[in-house]
Amino acid sequence: xxxxxxxxxxxxxxxxxxxxLPFTLNRKSIYILPTRHGWVFILILLAMLIGSVNYKNNLGxxxxxxxxxxxxxxxxxxxxxxxxxxxxxxxxxxxxxxDRAVFKFSIRIKEPARAAVAISLPNAEKxxxxxxxxxxxxxxxxVAANQRxxxxxxxxxxxxxxxxxxxxxxxxxxxxxxxxxxxxxxxGPLTTADDAxxxxxxxxxxxxxxEDFQGLKSYQQGDPxxxxxxxxxxxxxxxxxxxxxxxxxxxxxLDFDALYEPNTERKLSRLCDMILQAxxxxxxxxxxxxxxxxxxxxxxxxxxxxxKALALYARPDTITLNEHKQNKKNVx
Amino acid sequence: xxxxKHLLPILGAILxxxxxxxxxxxxxxxxxxxxxxxxxxxxSKNNWYRPGRTMLVxxxxxxxxxxxxxxxxxxxxxxxxxxxAVMLGLKPLEMNTHRDRMVTLFLVYxxxxxxxxxxxxxxxxxFMFTSVLLATAVLIRINHPSGSFAANLRLSGVIMVQALPxxxxxxxxxxxxxxxxxxxxxxxxxxxxxxDRLSPGSISQLVLSDEIAFRAEFKNKIPGPxxxxxxxxxxxxxxxxxxxxxxxxxxxxxxxxxxxxVGYTLTLEPQGEKWLFALDxxxxxxxxxxxxxxxxxxxxxxxxxxxRYDVVSQTTYNTGDFKSEERTALILPAQGNPKxxxxxRSWADTFDSPEKIVNQALEFFRQNDFVYSLNPPMLKEDAIxxxxxxxxKGYCEHYASAFAFLMRKAKIPARIVGGYQGGELNPYGNYxxxxxxxxxAWVEVWLSTRGWVRIDPTSAVAPERIEQxxxxxxxxxxxxxxxxxxxxxxLQSHLxxxxxxxxxxxxxxxxxxxxxxYWRQRELLAKIGVNxxxxxxxxxxxxxxxxLISFFAFLISRRFFKRPDAKxxxxxxxxxxxxxxxxxxxxxxxxxxxxxxxxxxxxxLRRDLKVNICEISELYVLLRYARGGDANALKKFKERVKExxxxxxx
Numbered sequence: 009x010x011x012x013x014x015x016x017x018x019x020x021x022x023x024x025x026x027x028x029l030p031f032t033l034n035r036k037s038i039y040i041l042p043t044r045h046g047w048v049f050i051l052i053l054l055a056m057l058i059g060s061v062n063y064k065n066n067l068g069x070x071x072x073x074x075x076x077x078x079x080x081x082x083x084x085x086x087x088x089x090x091x092x093x094x095x096x097x098x099x100x101x102x103x104x105x106x107d108r109a110v111f112k113f114s115i116r117i118k119e120p121a122r123a124a125v126a127i128s129l130p131n132a133e134k135x136x137x138x139x140x141x142x143x144x145x146x147x148x149x150x151v152a153a154n155q156r157x158x159x160x161x162x163x164x165x166x167x168x169x170x171x172x173x174x175x176x177x178x179x180x181x182x183x184x185x186x187x188x189x190x191x192x193x194x195x196g197p198l199t200t201a202d203d204a205x206x207x208x209x210x211x212x213x214x215x216x217x218x219e220d221f222q223g224l225k226s227y228q229q230g231d232p233x234x235x236x237x238x239x240x241x242x243x244x245x246x247x248x249x250x251x252x253x254x255x256x257x258x259x260x261x262l263d264f265d266a267l268y269e270p271n272t273e274r275k276l277s278r279l280c281d282m283i284l285q286a287x288x289x290x291x292x293x294x295x296x297x298x299x300x301x302x303x304x305x306x307x308x309x310x311x312x313x314x315x316k317a318l319a320l321y322a323r324p325d326t327i328t329l330n331e332h333k334q335n336k337k338n339v340x
Numbered sequence: 341x342x343x344x345k346h347l348l349p350i351l352g353a354i355l356x357x358x359x360x361x362x363x364x365x366x367x368x369x370x371x372x373x374x375x376x377x378x379x380x381x382x383x384s385k386n387n388w389y390r391p392g393r394t395m396l397v398x399x400x401x402x403x404x405x406x407x408x409x410x411x412x413x414x415x416x417x418x419x420x421x422x423x424x425a426v427m428l429g430l431k432p433l434e435m436n437t438h439r440d441r442m443v444t445l446f447l448v449y450x451x452x453x454x455x456x457x458x459x460x461x462x463x464x465x466x467f468m469f470t471s472v473l474l475a476t477a478v479l480i481r482i483n484h485p486s487g488s489f490a491a492n493l494r495l496s497g498v499i500m501v502q503a504l505p506x507x508x509x510x511x512x513x514x515x516x517x518x519x520x521x522x523x524x525x526x527x528x529x530x531x532x533x534x535x536d537r538l539s540p541g542s543i544s545q546l547v548l549s550d551e552i553a554f555r556a557e558f559k560n561k562i563p564g565p566x567x568x569x570x571x572x573x574x575x576x577x578x579x580x581x582x583x584x585x586x587x588x589x590x591x592x593x594x595x596x597x598x599x600x601x602v603g604y605t606l607t608l609e610p611q612g613e614k615w616l617f618a619l620d621x622x623x624x625x626x627x628x629x630x631x632x633x634x635x636x637x638x639x640x641x642x643x644x645x646x647x648r649y650d651v652v653s654q655t656t657y658n659t660g661d662f663k664s665e666e667r668t669a670l671i672l673p674a675q676g677n678p679k680x681x682x683x684x685r686s687w688a689d690t691f692d693s694p695e696k697i698v699n700q701a702l703e704f705f706r707q708n709d710f711v712y713s714l715n716p717p718m719l720k721e722d723a724i725x726x727x728x729x730x731x732x733k734g735y736c737e738h739y740a741s742a743f744a745f746l747m748r749k750a751k752i753p754a755r756i757v758g759g760y761q762g763g764e765l766n767p768y769g770n771y772x773x774x775x776x777x778x779x780x781a782w783v784e785v786w787l788s789t790r791g792w793v794r795i796d797p798t799s800a801v802a803p804e805r806i807e808q809x810x811x812x813x814x815x816x817x818x819x820x821x822x823x824x825x826x827x828x829x830x831l832q833s834h835l836x837x838x839x840x841x842x843x844x845x846x847x848x849x850x851x852x853x854x855x856x857x858y859w860r861q862r863e864l865l866a867k868i869g870v871n872x873x874x875x876x877x878x879x880x881x882x883x884x885x886x887x888l889i890s891f892f893a894f895l896i897s898r899r900f901f902k903r904p905d906a907k908x909x910x911x912x913x914x915x916x917x918x919x920x921x922x923x924x925x926x927x928x929x930x931x932x933x934x935x936x937x938x939x940x941x942x943x944x945l946r947r948d949l950k951v952n953i954c955e956i957s958e959l960y961v962l963l964r965y966a967r968g969g970d971a972n973a974l975k976k977f978k979e980r981v982k983e984x985x986x987x988x989x990x
Contacts, residue, residue, distance in 0.1 A: 045442045052446055056453050061517060064645040066854045067460040071453050071468055073510040077503025078476065080889075081896065085499065088900045124484045138486055171495055172476070173442060173483040 026184035030096045030116075033166065037179045038090050040083060046174035049079065079174055086177040089125065089168045092118050096144065098164075100187035102315070104280070108150040109159055109187035115145045124170040129185070130162040156191040156276065157323045160184065190315045194277035198260070198285045199267065259304035260286060260293040262314075276318050283318070287311045297321055345485065346441055347384055347432065349478040351377050354428055354444070357451040357471050364418070364458065365425055366410045372403065373429035380432045391433055399430055421454045441482045448475045460646075460854055462846045473500060505892045513885040515878060516858040518628075518641065533611035534758045534779055538575050538583040540723065543758070544714050544735035547810055549776035553760055554608040554617060555847050557771040563602060563619070565762055565807055567655045569782065569794060570617045570774060572759035574634040578748075580673045581723050583741060583756050588632040589665065596623055599656035607648045607847070607855045614639045617759055617774075619653035620794060626650060627859045633665065634755070635792075648855035659791030662753065669753035669786065672745065677724040680742070684749030694752045694787050701746050702800040705739065708732060712802035712813050736805070739797040740781040753786035757794070762809055769844035777810060911963045911974065914981045918956055925986045935960055949986050956980050 042050065053076055060068030094116040103109045111129060121141040128134035132151040139145050153159040164185070167178040241247055262282050269275045279295070286293040287306070294304035295314045300321070302314055355377075362370055383390060391399065403426040411419040428451065431444045452471045456464060477496035481489060533553065535542050554570075575583035601623065608616060616629050616637040625631040626649030629639040637651070683704075687697045709732060716733040719726045724745045727738050740756045747754035761780035763772030782796040799806045805813035862872050870880045919929050919938075927942045939957035943950035959977040 045439075045446075048443075049446060052450060056450070059453065059457075063457055064516070064857070065456055065460060066511075066645070066856055067456040067465055067468060068453055069511055069514065070465070070507065070853065071456060071472070073507040073514070074469075074472060074500070074503055075449060076510065077506035078472075078499050080506060080893075081499050081502040084502075084893075084896050084900055085495075091900075123487060138484075170484055171480045171499065173438075173479065 026182055029098065029183060030094055031181060031183065032092060032094045033090050033179050037181070038087060038177055039179065040087055040175055040177040042174060043169060043176045049174050053079070079172070082172040083175050085171050086168055086175045089122050089170050090166060090177050090179055093122065093166065095164070095181065095183065098183060098185045100185065102188040102190060103153055104190045105154060105156045105192040107153060109153040109161070109189065110148050110150045111161060111185050111187065113147045113149070113164070115139065115147060117141050117143065117145065124168060126167045128165050132161065153187060153189045156189050156319045158320070159187045159189045188316060188319055190319045191273065191276040191280040193281035193284055194274060195281055196278055198282050260291050261296055261304065262286070262293055263296040264298060265296070272322065276321060280315065280318050283311060283314050346482055347380065347435065349481055349489065350435065350441060350444055351381065351432060353448050353475045353478045356474055357448045358425060358428065360455045360458070360464070360467060361421055361425060365422060368410070369407065369422055369425050369429070373425055376429045377432060396430065396434055400427070403430060417454070417457055424451055424454065438482065445475055445479050445482070462849045465849060465853070473497060476500065502896055506889050509885055509888045512856070512861070512864065513881055515881065516861050518858050533613060533776065534572050536573060536585055536613070538737055538741070538756060538758055538781060539581060540719055540734070540738055540741070543737040543779045543781050546776045546779040547714060551776045552609055553774050553776050553778070554606050555771050555773055555850070556763065557605045559603040562765065562772065563655055568762050569620045570760040571620050571622070571636060571757055572615045572617045574636055575756040575758060576668050578672060578745065580676050586668055588634050588636065588638070590630040591633045596621060596654050597658040597660065599654045601652050601654050603650065603652045605648060605650050607646065607850050608643065610643050610645050612642055612644060614642055616649065618651045619655065621657045621659070622651050622653045624652045627862065633663070635659070645857065646850060646855045647857050648851060648860055662786055666753060666786070669755050670748055670751065672748050677722045677745065679725045680728050680745060681749050684746045688750040694785070697750050697752060698747070698785060698795060701743060702795070702797060705797055705800040710801045712798065712805065714814060736798040737781045739801060740783050743783045743795065743797040747783070747785050755784050757782050757784055761806065766840045766844055766847070768840050769847050771847060773843055911960065911977065914978050915960050918981045918984060921984055921986055925988045946986070952980070952984055956984060
């Protein structure tokens with residue numbers, strides 16, 4: 009236990025590596041110091057002691073030492089309230105920039121049950137709750153994600169002042185929580201590389217909708233479930249996907265360079281919007297970013313791949329989620 | 341809503357902490373507190389008006405000025421407590437934040453200690469522990485609002501019990517000092533006790549007090565009642581009406597010729613005076629006092645706290661030669677009391693030895709219808725004459741005063757001794773309880789062959805006083821003023837038992853806790869080889885305290901922080917054993933090889949063991965990785981590992 013540890017000689021938070029999950033709060037990771045109320049109470053105890061000495065009041069001594077002892081014992085109780093808490097996993101679904109990323113922690117508690125533990129991420133509201141023993145608890149912490157890319161909310165802070173509010177035990181856990189943040193969609197028309205102009209509203213009506221059935225093709229992984237020809241399947245003809253009319257003769261290519269927008273971020277936002285539009289219309293589309301081309305395709309997997317490419321465009325400092333997972337596997 | 345939830349427990353804690361003060365506080369402060377609390381409680385239920393900040397400031401200032409005015413703008417303990425109560429009356433009005441609630445509870449703790457400055461006995465000790473228990477439970481509640489109050493109370497109790505060892509260590513080892521720290525010792529309690537002046541009525545007023553003066557515990561047999569004269573103060577100087585102490589000198593050694601000694605320990609209640617009481621005649625002096633040349637014990641400092649000391653006394657003694665400084669024992673005012681003077685002179689002329697004069701004087705009291713009484717008539721000028729020849733009704737101080745006067749006039753050195761006589765035996769603790777009502781005054785005369793000899797003129801008038809206490813000696817009509825156990829008829833013996841038992845409990849508590857002082861600490865530490873006088877003493881003391889507290893901390897932490905995954909460890913341990921057994925037969929687990937892999941390879945190499953190896957490995961994987969498996973699986977796993985006994989292939 010570190011009662012008074014000032015990190016004078018540490019190299020600063022950035023140099024420390026991320027911890028790997030699952031992580032159990034141990035003696036090295038829990039710090040404990042009096043709260044402001046704790047200091048006030050210690051001063052009161054000192055006053056009581058001086059009074060007892062002065063009046064030679066033995067009951068006064070007894071009270072002062074009893075309270076002093078209780079303060080001392082409460083340190084252990086605060087400490088135990090955190091010790092052995094185990095953070096198993098952390099995960100967050102991708103969000104669009106400007107939305108709140110919800111980090112979901114799973115925390116395992118061993119005997120005894122924990123009371124009034126506050127869990128927080130930087131710039132997020134703290135969650136205060138009790139934890140039952142021998143169960144896995146799920147904690148959801150929403151944090152505003154303002155920039156596209158990989159959002160790292162920072163270290164997880166676990167604090168408790170239980171039981172007396174006189175001592176604050178805490179642990180800062182440098183875990184690598186990540187959330188993929190797509191660019192914020194910027195509404196506008198769907199523009200493709202081949203017509204090089206706006207697919208404006210009138211022409212948009214000419215683009216065949218999803219309702220215009222064209223025929224069947226054999227099922228490919230990633231095809232929307234809703235488009236599977238269930239009737240054909242039930243007839244025992246095999247798995248087919250219903251084909252709907254796509255752009256006549258070709259596929260839509262969403263090209264970064266073809267957009268007339270003042271800056272990269274706006275272009276990405278526009279592309280994001282267009283991907284969403286294309287998906288909702290079930291178009292087959294490809295994406296062209298400087299240095300990265302995604303071949304035309306459709307479906308949920310394709311959509312995520314494209315959005316992710318937008319999110320990570322020109323962000324060389326952030327390793328991708330997959331790469332990171334790979335790294336973690338190597339570590340394990 | 342949240343504030344309401346905390347309100348009731350906090351009010352409860354305040355009320356308990358303030359309860360002993362309720363009878364001491366001015367009635368308006370009591371009403372002030374109760375009214376505000378009742379209002380807050382009702383307001384929170386019914387959503388009534390809550391005073392704003394300005395209103396609270398006005399109320400606080402008003403209350404403070406009112407409080408100060410009530411106590412006459414003097415700053416002392418009473419004022420402090422009054423103002424604290426005024427503040428605590430208002431505090432519940434603003435308890436919206438966590439900070440407010442914490443501060444309120446800190447005030448509650450402070451309130452508890454103020455109670456202890458007024459009285460400390462067993463009841464107050466119990467009160468203290470109860471109050472701390474409740475206040476701490478409320479403190480826990482504030483910091484953990486979702487828990488049940490019963491759980492809060494239980495945890496509060498647990499923390500308290502865990503704190504007890506540290507409390508005990510610090511209590512006994514924390515260095516005590518002799519003097520006061522800040523020069524203040526302003527305990528405002530007026531205590532009854534023997535005064536340093538003796539005038540008619542000064543002892544008889546003590547009889548009305550049932551308060552305990554001291555308790556005395558004897559190492560061996562308790563001397564008979566005729567020997568239980570507790571000497572406190574010697575009065576040598578007489579101005580015609582009042583006796584006072586006069587000069588005394590400290591002496592190094594007391595020379596008393598041999599006699600039987602008796603050792604005892606006295607726990608003296610604080611009287612705010614310097615004299616200690618000891619059985620006639622003390623031959624040792626406790627460390628906080630010095631022996632005086634009139635055989636009294638005088639403390640270095642006024643006794644503001646309960647103290648406990650050991651004395652050895654000699655019940656038969658000869659004080660030896662008359663010392664020159666004792667000549668004051670013959671001095672009397674030149675004027676006044678002519679009749680008594682004449683009487684004494686006539687005895688001096690008639691009898692040839694001082695012993696005969698003493699006997700004659702006692703005979704005089706016996707034969708002239710003197711009455712032992714608590715309310716004698718007022719004595720006019722020439723008080724001795726008035727008493728001896730007219731009133732003939734008085735309490736012990738009257739008899740002692742007149743007797744000493746007569747002796748001095750008859751040229752026999754005489755002085756009055758003030759103290760206590762007798763004491764009640766508590767059969768449950770084998771000690772004597774001496775109360776203020778046992779206060780007594782007697783005379784010592786100096787006789788050439790025996791030194792100073794105790795003469796109790798009261799015994800000549802009312803021998804029952806000495807044998808059975810003042811209740812037996814007083815006329816029946818005077819006793820009606822007292823609430824005596826006699827009035828309880830058949831209940832008397834039961835009540836007496838309860839009272840004795842309670843007093844015995846008090847006595848033990850006093851001996852070990854409340855009577856602990858610098859001197860007791862010195863004694864205690866000397867027994868374990870720490871001399872507090874030398875520089876090494878305090879160092880050893882700190883090391884000892886630190887060591888003991890660390891030890892308790894270690895015990896607590898062991899209880900708390902035993903590895904929470906002991907079950908897994910157990911599993912791991914047995915798996916290691918299993919692997920060791922396999923190693924013996926040449927099947928070694930490679931570093932980093934998983935248990936399933938290892939089991940497969942080992943099973944392939946030793947087909948005869950395959951079943952066992954697989955079963956154990958499966959159980960291990962279940963217990964360790966799936967974190968499943970119940971106690972049965974664990975038991976089975978352990979058994980299988982124990983049974984597993986691979987033989988090498990020859």
